[in-house]
Amino acid sequence: MTVEARFCPRCGAGLRAKPPTTCAACGYALFVNARPTANLIVHDGHRFLALKRAMEPRAGLWETPGGFCDGWEDPATAAVREGREELGVEVTLGEFVGMYVGSYDYQGERLPVLDCFFLATLDGAQVRLDPRESADLAWFDLERPPPLAFETMDRALSDAASRLGR
Template identity: 65%
Template sequence: MTTNAAHCPRCGSPLAAHPPTTCGICGYALFVNARPTASLIVLDGPPSQRVRFLALRRAMEPNAGLWETPGGFCDGWEHPREAALREGREELGVTVELGDFVGMYIGGYEFQGELLPVLDCFFLAWLPADRIQIDPGESLEYSWFPLVKAPKMAFSTMDSAIVDACARLTLSTLGH
C-alpha cells in the first residue's frame, strides 16, 4: 500500500510514473510530501521525577486497540506547537503545558487505502490540575506507563520519541 497518484491533480491527465513526477500535458510537478503531525509525551510528577507518560488506547484504525501518545495532523499553516496544544484539548479535554521539543520522526500512516508519509513532531508536556476527559471517538481508555518500560506503541515514531524523551530526561536529571 503506497501513495499512488495515477492522474494529474491539476488537469486529470494520466501520469507516466508514480510521484515524484511531472505531468506530460500541463507540466504540473507532483511530489509525495510528508504530512506534519504534532504529538505529546505527557509526563507526570515534578520535573525531577517525571518517569511516567500518558498513553491512550486507539479506538479507530489504523492500529485500533494499541497504545498511542495524544496527537494528530497539523492543519494547513498550523505550527506544530499550536497543533500539539489543540490536540491536547481535543483528545484529553484539558489545556496541556508544553515543554521541550523532543524531535521529528519520519513514519507512515494508512489512510483511504494509501500509506502516507508523515513527519511526526513530539513535545514533552504535562497536565495542569484539571481532570482528563478523553474523547471516546478517538480513545477507549488511558493509562500511565513508565518511560523506561513503555509498551509497544501504535506507531514506530512514538516508540522512538519515547526512547529519546527518556534519554533526555535521564541526562537532565543527572545534570548533563
C-alpha cells in the first residue's frame, strides 16, 4: 500500500484528494515527501563492502551500510553515524555520489525515500557487525554487484564505479 492520507493530520477532517492537497476545513497543505537516508559505499578502489540484511524488509539480500537520517540531521553526519552503528568502526567519508528517489516498505506502507550516497573508506579497524541489522558481510567488485535489496543501490554503485575510474 502506498502512503495516502485520507484525513487531515491537523484537524482530522476528511480530505477530498490524495496529497498533495489542502484541507478544506482548516487550510492545512498536506504533502507526501520522501524521507532522507544516508548510505555508504565503502570501497577499497575496485571493491565495495556489502552487508546481508538480517531484518525485513528484504531480509537476506545484500545492501550498502546506511539508514534513515534523524530529524534535522545532515546526511553526511548520518552517513558517518550509520557506519559506526552498522560496522562498529569509524569511516572516512569521501565524495558525495548522488541522491536517488526510491521506496521503502514499512509497517504495511510503501514510503518514498531520498537515498543519499557517499563514498567512504574504513579506518583499518576490524568491522563488528550489529547482528540485529546484518547477518554477514562480503566484498564485491563494483562492476559486478550481487542482487541488492534496494534499486537505488544499483544506480549509486554504477555512478560510484564511474567516479572511481572503473
